[in-house]
Amino acid sequence: MSVTINENYLLLQDSYLFVEIARRVEKFQEENPEKEIIRMGIGDVTKPLVPAVVNAFKEAVDEMSKSKSFMGYGPEQGYSFLAEAIIKNDFEPLGIKLGLDEVFISDGAKCDSGNIQEIFSFDNVVAVTDPVYPVYVDTNVMAGRTEGLNEDGTYKGLVYLPATEENNFIPELPKSDVDLLYLCFPNNPTGTTLTHDELAKFVSYAKKNNVIILFDAAYEAFIREDNVPHSIYEIEGAKEVAIEFRSFSKTAGFTGTRCAYTIVPKELKAFDSKGGKQDVNPLWNRRQTTKFNGVSYPVQRAAEAIYSDEGKKQIKENIDYYMKNAKIIRENLSNIGLNVYGGINSPYIWVKTPNNMKSWDFFDLLLNEANVVGTPGAGFGLTGEGYLRLTAFNTTENTKEAMKRIANLSFV
Amino acid sequence: MSVTINENYLLLQDSYLFVEIARRVEKFQEENPEKEIIRMGIGDVTKPLVPAVVNAFKEAVDEMSKSKSFMGYGPEQGYSFLAEAIIKNDFEPLGIKLGLDEVFISDGAKCDSGNIQEIFSFDNVVAVTDPVYPVYVDTNVMAGRTEGLNEDGTYKGLVYLPATEENNFIPELPKSDVDLLYLCFPNNPTGTTLTHDELAKFVSYAKKNNVIILFDAAYEAFIREDNVPHSIYEIEGAKEVAIEFRSFSKTAGFTGTRCAYTIVPKELKAFDSKGGKQDVNPLWNRRQTTKFNGVSYPVQRAAEAIYSDEGKKQIKENIDYYMKNAKIIRENLSNIGLNVYGGINSPYIWVKTPNNMKSWDFFDLLLNEANVVGTPGAGFGLTGEGYLRLTAFNTTENTKEAMKRIANLSFV
Structure with missing residues (x-):
């Protein structure tokens, strides 16, 4: 061998x-x-970085310089001080309740949206919108969920949902069977959004067809219009079918500082090969605790400061x-x-x-x-x-x- | 579906x-x-954290607070200022030459030693020493390289190399065919080491049998004896068969600050299913650029300061x-x-x-x-x-x- x-x-x-x-x-x-x-x-x-963030960042570095306040290994899922601030500021005002163990703090939405597919079967069929953030496609190619290339450069085995001028950049629901569906709204690269009703159609489709939606909301801070949901969990029942990715990169200028988070609701289920329902939250928890070691403590304090007045x-x-x-x-x-x-x-x-x-x-x-x-x-x-x-x-x-x-x- | x-x-x-x-x-x-x-x-x-590190850390946060010196997305592989310091201080004194594109800076040796198996075939047979750092085992279980459990709690499909009082904690070479071999020296948990000659036997075995050694050197900074190699690349020809993981966690108290690195030499080859030789370095580069977004800039500056006088x-x-x-x-x-x-x-x-x-x-x-x-x-x-x-x-x-x-x- x-x-x-x-x-x-x-x-x-x-x-x-x-x-x-x-x-x-x-x-x-x-x-x-x-x-x-x-x-x-x-x-x-x-x-x-804004002054509030810079000050908190430096104070946390100072903590690391003294025996009494030094922080070693932290929880792989992130510190609860940050998870609490996230829940209170990003979700409660939208009427969304989340538990601390549904929030997973990480070093980037790119990492999370790239790694999330690991916890699902290698046989799952993946749908992406087109145009698309390449990470969704490439990480599934690496995992073996696609075959070779078609002549036009698309992958065999992937389901593409076009978003064009013709459909007003609102992708149609998949016409063939899929298991995982990546959505990014506000969208990268088109900058377009879905209204509450349009996103609700996807949630309803996912429920009916046992599909999980991987919802990338990295750009939600830029939403200005009222009828555009900031979180997929604003749609009733979405916790049963969706994982949501958020990032501080564009929100707070953290592209070089690195902090993000992912929500995996307790209500979310997927199936095993015998048709039994399995909780998804513990799978992601196990993935993160095994392959990740938490975000730098001063960076988490810096992120927390985003939520100060x-x-x-x-x-x-x-x-x-x-x-x-x-x-x-x-x-x-x-x-x-x-x-x-x-x-x-x-x-x-x-x-x-x-x-x-x-x-x-x-x-x-x-x-x-x-x-x-x-x-x-x-x-x-x-x-x-x-x-x-x-x-x-x-x-x-x-x-x-x-x-x-x-x-x-x-x-x- | x-x-x-x-x-x-x-x-x-x-x-x-x-x-x-x-x-x-x-x-x-x-x-x-x-x-x-x-x-x-x-x-x-x-x-x-030591004062030199704290000062550099805070200076870098200050850079992030000004438009002129603000750092956004950095290279996924890490900044060359840190890679250069690593090569110059950790390898050149050992007589080991490395290129900048052989050094991949990351947020932890746990992440790297957990993720590395992704770039190898899911059919590869994995050997670990016993006792073992659980991450090597669990990440291969997740990837499907093992079957169920034996009665004694070991995994079917994994090859275990016992390290005990009887063999002076020097594991024997695998007796059956393996493809990937995890070694950690100085060892976690036993604290024991291999001499230059003992490690050379593993390198020679790997060359003869087309095996890749995944060498975890997270504790090298604690080596005190002369005949204990700090890097596997001190063994002649090891670049052709080994990936090395290093960490600042124990070396410089970075367990809560998060910075590490992995060396993937250009000489390292693995096979494709047709028996062709494939470079491993571009595979890891592709993995990291697709699924990782680099280490926080201030953290990289903090790590660089470890190498100041x-x-x-x-x-x-x-x-x-x-x-x-x-x-x-x-x-x-x-x-x-x-x-x-x-x-x-x-x-x-x-x-x-x-x-x-x-x-x-x-x-x-x-x-x-x-x-x-x-x-x-x-x-x-x-x-x-x-x-x-x-x-x-x-x-x-x-x-x-x-x-x-x-x-x-x-x-x-």
Whole structure:
């Protein structure tokens, strides 16, 4: 015998998207060193940590410097001081009751939404929306839930639910049998949302068909409209069919600080092969206690400070700032005749390319003629072709300048 | 169809060890509120972060508070400033050359040693030493590499390599075919080590039999003897057959701060099902970039400070302190006629129970009569029965007091 690799990895497509963007930007900059490029591609925040968070972070580091207050191994699921703040601030105002053991604090929603599939059978059929955050797809490919690639670059064995202009970016319910369904709303990359009633249709479908919904709510802090649910648990009965992922990355600028959490309700059940019902919460608990060792204590204290009165106010100012940028992008691009989506409850704006241009052609046009960097929609899947994603995370000054430059182009 | 669970989780045994210890300690304390219990069970450090680390940690938090120096998403593999410090300080002095892309910085050796099996075939046969750190076993059970339990509590499909008094805690080479072999030296729980020649036998075996060694060196900072390798890569050719896990947890008191790293050499190959050789490094890189989002930036700066002149000196003082405790434990228990192992190159002391007592009986005796808490060896596997683990992480004062109390017992 010989040690062999997990051959499912060989089915993965190269994650060339941001590498290719960086390559083209670098080449352009080299050839045009005098041009000032404005980056509106990658979904990373730019505003620093707010003072309330910084103070709590440093105080916790100070605690670590003294024998009396030093913190060693903490609970793998996170400290209850943070879980309590989460429940009280993120869920109770929505009328959602959660127990401390339903909250799992982690170092990222990417990790959690990537690892969650481990606790389900390798035979489960997975549905994703298209365009899609690549982590949902790639982690299931690695686990062996797909076969090879189709000619169009989609995976055999995966069920894709297109979200396009035609269906107003509201994916239809799966037409074939599925077991796990990933939803991300406000959506990455399209920036669009589901109303309460639209999300309720998915919950009802999941109940009827014994499907579990993996609901990524990483962008909920950007929701501005009343009829858009912040949590899937606002839908009655959703606790029986849904896991929810939340993140402090975009909410509080934690992309480099790393903290997130996942809700696995006690009511959630899946089946065993004999048709018996099994609790899902203890499975995730066992996964996390076995393969994870908790989030850095000072980081958890920093996250807790987001929920202080001061923290809330400071965080809101940053989100308002980004959302002002989103509005500037939406309005300016609409004014020059482009079809734009998202940006109302989300920091992402999904721009339909003019004249049916390909995503990468429009990317090149903006880079070369306006020196503005977006993300080609084709990088998010088949249905992303013909779109470009812009983000609201740059400065207002740069955002305005970018809009001015794009308005001067002659493609419309 | 219905969503189904990963049924391998149902094969897991309850991880009752530390829960059961806590239960017995709590019960004793309730019934004897006046007794002062000395805890020498859990392998957690007690000394606070050293000043060099605290300063760097806080400076990095300050950077996060300003627009100009704010850090968002970092490389999933970690920042090169830390990887460079690791290579220069942990490997170059041993004559080991490594590239930056062979170092993967993470939030814990538990996570890495738990996740590493994902990149290998689910059909691979796994060998572990016995007693063993439970994470190696449980993560392979979850992945489906074992069948049910044998009557003695071992897993069918796993190969166990006993480490006992009889073989001087040097496990024999596997007698049946295996593909992956977990080794941890200095060992948790026994505290024993392998010499250069003894480890070389494993490397040579791995080469001859196309086996990959997963080498956990989390305790290397405690090595005091010259002929004990700090890294498996001190053995010639080991880069072709071994992955190494390192941690700042015990080295620098990072159990609550969370930082570690894993070395996956470019020379390391595994096979595909057609017998072709495949590089392992890109597989781990793909795993980490897809399912992990890097370690908190301030934590990485804190870890970097371990390698400053000041940091090195301060860290060494802490480790010396713990090793003085280890010596006190070894000498005192030996003096009263107990057989003790480990504690020379490790913070763990593995005590043979007197008069063939069972692990849990000896645990109860120490708790009830000396008010000292250890960890029953049986909790680490079949071969751990008849032993108890003590750790050197308490204060010297408490350690001395514990030894005095044990010496007054009449079991010898």
